[in-house]
Amino acid sequence: MFDASVYTARRDALRSKVKGGVILLPGHVDSPINNAANCYRFRQDSNFAYYFGIYKPGMVGVIDEGGRSIIYGDDVSLDDIVWTGPVPTVREQAEEVGVKTTRPLRDLPADLQVAIRKGQRMHIAPPYRAETVLQLSEWLGLMPTHVRNYASEELIAAIISMREVKSAGEIEELDRIAEVGYEMQTAAMRMAQPGEQENTIFGVLEGIAATGGNLTSFGSIISQHGETLHNDKHFDILREGRLLLVDCGVEAYSNYVTDNTRTIPVGGTFTPQQLDMYNLVLQAQEYGIAHSKSGVRYLDVHLGVCGVIVEGLRAMGLVRGDVKEAVEIGVQGLFFPHGLGHMMGLDCHDMESLGETLVGYSRDVARSKQFGLSALRCAKELKEGFVVTVEPGIYFIPELIDQWKAQGVMKGFINYDEVEKYRNFGGIRLEDDIVITAGGCRIIGKKRIPIAPADVTAEVQKGRFAGKK
Amino acid sequence: MFDASVYTARRDALRSKVKGGVILLPGHVDSPINNAANCYRFRQDSNFAYYFGIYKPGMVGVIDEGGRSIIYGDDVSLDDIVWTGPVPTVREQAEEVGVKTTRPLRDLPADLQVAIRKGQRMHIAPPYRAETVLQLSEWLGLMPTHVRNYASEELIAAIISMREVKSAGEIEELDRIAEVGYEMQTAAMRMAQPGEQENTIFGVLEGIAATGGNLTSFGSIISQHGETLHNDKHFDILREGRLLLVDCGVEAYSNYVTDNTRTIPVGGTFTPQQLDMYNLVLQAQEYGIAHSKSGVRYLDVHLGVCGVIVEGLRAMGLVRGDVKEAVEIGVQGLFFPHGLGHMMGLDCHDMESLGETLVGYSRDVARSKQFGLSALRCAKELKEGFVVTVEPGIYFIPELIDQWKAQGVMKGFINYDEVEKYRNFGGIRLEDDIVITAGGCRIIGKKRIPIAPADVTAEVQKGRFAGKK
Incomplete structure (x- = not known):
């Protein structure tokens, strides 16, 4: 190499x-x-x-x-x-x-x-x-x-x-393999048509990864049930009106990887409810990217992103009360029960075999026990050369809603009646990989995988027309 | 299941x-x-x-x-x-x-x-x-x-x-998954065009296997160097005039597998030398299928196939002397250094983890030490319900030719000067999976993967025209 x-x-x-x-x-x-x-x-x-x-x-x-x-x-x-x-x-x-x-x-x-x-x-x-x-x-x-x-x-x-600090050569390799990751995600968009099978998309992505690299960097998540965070099932047929969550990556022969998530409206049209929620996740993700820079603790970026999410959910009527207080007690855990991201490099969860906490935390940043925040894999201060994923999400997990609602968890902050209206919504996650630079950070890869609603829709439409030829 | x-x-x-x-x-x-x-x-x-x-x-x-x-x-x-x-x-x-x-x-x-x-x-x-x-x-x-x-x-x-004895239900599952195996092989044929990459074909086959099943049943062999028997490299660009050996299979979620080999002329045209050798391997393979039935030792089918190969090579001038004697001393080992086949079912090499010899041999059929014959995985008497592969091949392995020639191995039988003319030929293998029936045997799957030279050529041509559209 x-x-x-x-x-x-x-x-x-x-x-x-x-x-x-x-x-x-x-x-x-x-x-x-x-x-x-x-x-x-x-x-x-x-x-x-x-x-x-x-x-x-x-x-x-x-x-x-x-x-x-x-x-x-x-x-x-x-x-x-x-x-x-x-x-x-x-x-x-x-x-x-x-x-x-x-x-x-x-x-x-x-x-x-x-x-x-x-x-x-x-x-x-x-x-x-x-x-x-x-x-x-x-x-x-x-x-x-x-x-x-x-x-x-x-x-x-x-x-x-x-x-943890990637050299110029390593970042070059990450940029190179990112092109295959781009191909995987856009292929999934073009295939996101009603009647298509999740499994067929899964197979095509396996093929693209095996052509451009050695393996997928983890078992691809290709599911209309994005609310199941590590859903390894992909046996459903795509239905108009559902969101398809695609979380996948490729691993090069060098072991360097990609890890990206996009959430795609099957058939290319968002419902108004989906579009509002999608834009909120996108806003949160872009907040995360904008605030990631050398000297900042990733924990603080994560908490800032939580603020954006809670603020947005409050505007939609799902959450009420003071945003800062809500974030502190962990209201977002019901909707965003995982962390903002993890380090990436020669592993997708970089160096995780050495110990997740040893990699992602430091002497002055301890791991929280709060539900959701406890799942944050990287919390420590960012340095130039770090590569991390930025992957917020909003999910409606029926089992979790039922449990929290029955126990009245944070009922002063959570409008469970309103939450129930999203019970079958599924989940949205958006993920890019960034490298911390001298000035701030940049997204890995020569071009960003389509993420603006109009760009995703356009990519899905391409596939629709291809199929009709 | x-x-x-x-x-x-x-x-x-x-x-x-x-x-x-x-x-x-x-x-x-x-x-x-x-x-x-x-x-x-x-x-x-x-x-x-x-x-x-x-x-x-x-x-x-x-x-x-x-x-x-x-x-x-x-x-x-x-x-x-x-x-x-x-x-x-x-x-x-x-x-x-x-x-x-x-x-x-x-x-x-x-x-x-x-x-x-x-x-x-x-x-x-x-x-x-x-x-x-x-x-x-x-x-x-x-x-x-x-x-x-x-x-x-x-x-x-x-x-x-x-x-070792497959039930009707098991054979039904093998027939079902064989359709995915068919799709893999014919996709490879359509992609066997000059300028295409072995690796791209590898990736596409991974994708077809992951769409129609759980995994490939083993690491696909996709190589213009078929003379390397278990070649796991697939990084070359296809060149007109070469033979592409494709040995691959799919494994269903039930664990039942396929295992097929075809050898494809890149671009769709055999040279006269290739066609002669291909027809000889095909003749040997069809001899193997025709002679596989209940009560016959697979060792004897293997030796019969060796006879066909040695006879054919004698007609081409690569071998001389008495065919029966040549087969007995193992002349075929230079060209066909492996066995005719193995049992197949829930594993590609069925039950191999229990011990290859325990599975393929019996008290009255001992394992030979002769080079080539020693690699025969299944030698025992066939019974109704057995599923075995039939996969003879002819290879020109430069390292092996050099070694045998230098040592003068069986030089009375092998015309090394003539063999040298095939030094860069590569290798041909043809493999189908059969089930032993009451009357004899049949090939697994609803339709046989194209194998006659004209049928293989026609499939390659389809891909050529598709590419030109």
């Missing part, structure tokens, strides 16, 4: 941040579907990709106490070549990323044991795949249930401090 | 085949990509699907010594419903498959320990996912590295004896 010097500099910086001990970064092995030889599409561990830059299974990266980088891995045999074709050697691949020392994988456990006997600490990141747990258990002689307890806070903090 | 009575009958049959002890069939959990919450598309374990028929993560099926079926699993909480929408309870799902007893997952280890203390054997299938190894290790108190040693031969044999 990058020049060898980039990876060498990253490893040197990591080594200087982590005092002593062995830094052990296992790359991924293949992940079996239904037998050992039939695996999901390979996807490298993001930390390994960031520091060792090789996108092949079965490699392990080590930075020893003396600062030397070593890649452990095995070459393919001639018998395998009949099945896989010629493959570069581990040594050739290591050279590409500035690593001079390579060893067969079987040497790793003994090498680690030598270091352990010398009293050197093993710095590992928290494993999230069972394969990695098993490997670490075996290599380090730990009980599998205890492996996670050995994750190194020092290593985690060092990695976060480096990966 | 099927009526509750089908699953009850299967569990009863399994219980009667496995004498004593507890039958423990863990379903799959989600498989993380880059953090615990971002997972690959869920795919159920095939044994769990066959006996317990539920396609949700986190369930475990038990048949106790008394023959009672129990499903262990946890219900979704109200908090989760905001994210996932309403989900049927474990009890409701269990009733659908005829299971009356359900328990929370946390009860499982203690229940198993009670049975172990009573001296009851634990019958488990060999785990192939690390998650399952970790679960079994914890539940049964075994070292992770030892879990596989506890796989029950009795259970494996019982499962194979049941799953």
Whole structure:
């Protein structure tokens, strides 16, 4: 992905941040579907990709106490070549990323044991795949249930401090892959016609992602029930008058991703009720973008966005009372029960395997327990080079409305009779990915995915005419 | 997928085949990509699907010594419903498959320990996912590295004896999903135009599979280098005069799959050399289909196909000498270094996680060590209800030719000078899926994917004209 010097500099910086001990970064092995030889599409561990830059299974990266980088891995045999074709050697691949020392994988456990006997600490990141747990258990002689307890806070903090600030090269790659994300979203708009199946759109987006990248960056949400936040069902037929929420992204072979949400009126026409609510979400989203800049806590941007939403809902008669007070006690939780966004980069929820709170919060910004606000993934002060999503939404979740109404939650602020009129509304979310710049921020990608109501409608209309040809 | 009575009958049959002890069939959990919450598309374990028929993560099926079926699993909480929408309870799902007893997952280890203390054997299938190894290790108190040693031969044999014979209902599902497999292959043919990218075809096939099913049944092979048998690279641009090998399949939500290969002349015109070789592979494939019937060993069908191939190559001057003798010593290994086919059903390589040799061979058919023949996955006597693939191929693998030529392997039979003329030919494979019937066999699916050279050419031409519109 990058020049060898980039990876060498990253490893040197990591080594200087982590005092002593062995830094052990296992790359991924293949992940079996239904037998050992039939695996999901390979996807490298993001930390390994960031520091060792090789996108092949079965490699392990080590930075020893003396600062030397070593890649452990095995070459393919001639018998395998009949099945896989010629493959570069581990040594050739290591050279590409500035690593001079390579060893067969079987040497790793003994090498680690030598270091352990010398009293050197093993710095590992928290494993999230069972394969990695098993490997670490075996290599380090730990009980599998205890492996996670050995994750190194020092290593985690060092990695976060480096990966959270994206370099120009990383942003270039994010801009590049954003074009595929654009294609996915606009394809969905053109297909948002009555009678079309959610599933067909799902399949087409899978295809676009697999053509332009390696994978979708997460299971695409393509649903006329946008009020279910992580709806993985997509088996309905599109109906005129419904809103289709499309939250999807692509992941490049480099692991860099996109993550965008648009909410599309099936057939291309918003009802007046939908249009009012859509414009409110859009206003909130643009408030979020306008206020994201270096030195500002993302928590405060989130709370500002909540203010916009509550203010708008008050104008519509769904909420009453003082806006500031309403936001403080969390009235917005009924309508917007998640956070404004998360960091993004080599992962969609960037570095989330290292610990969501460690990534998104800092010593001076603690996590709230308030419903809704507690789901905010990124709250800390923004810095130049941060990449975050801006994704407010307004949803009408029947189960949640019933629960709050029955318990009379914040009934002084919430006009439940008015809320009931939106019971079958569904949900709206709008999401762009931004990078914090010197002057403020900008949206990732060469052009913004259509978001103004007229632009979305126009894109849907294109598909309607294409279908009628 | 099927009526509750089908699953009850299967569990009863399994219980009667496995004498004593507890039958423990863990379903799959989600498989993380880059953090615990971002997972690959869920795919159920095939044994769990066959006996317990539920396609949700986190369930475990038990048949106790008394023959009672129990499903262990946890219900979704109200908090989760905001994210996932309403989900049927474990009890409701269990009733659908005829299971009356359900328990929370946390009860499982203690229940198993009670049975172990009573001296009851634990019958488990060999785990192939690390998650399952970790679960079994914890539940049964075994070292992770030892879990596989506890796989029950009795259970494996019982499962194979049941799953190898497909019911009418299973064949109906295979016929149904075959329509999606047909669509994938013919879409590839229409896209096989000079200048098109292999990767674009790959993406389109991913999309068709995700629209009509859950997943591709394995990583699609879409390559102008068909001589690399499991080529997972698809980054080349299609060039006139090359052959594009497309080996792909879809997996339904039920887990039933398709697996087909076609080899397509880019642009729609075979060279005379390609056409001769294609016709030979087609002749071999049709010989395989014509000779597959109940009571015949698939090993013998494979050897018969080898005879057709060697005979044809002799007519072309690449091989010389006595055909029968050549087949016996394995001359075909240079050109056809794999087996004629494998069983197929709930897995593409059906039941392969139970052990390839246990599935494909029997007490009276041993596995050969001869290069090529050793890769034959199914050799045993065919029975009515078996579903197998028929997929001969002819390849020119430069690395293998160089190795054999340098060592003078079978130089009395192989005309290496003539073989050199095909050095850059690539490879051809043709594959259909068949079910053994009372009278012989038939190809799965309502219509056969185009395979005669004129039919393949016609399909490619359709795409050419579509592109020119």
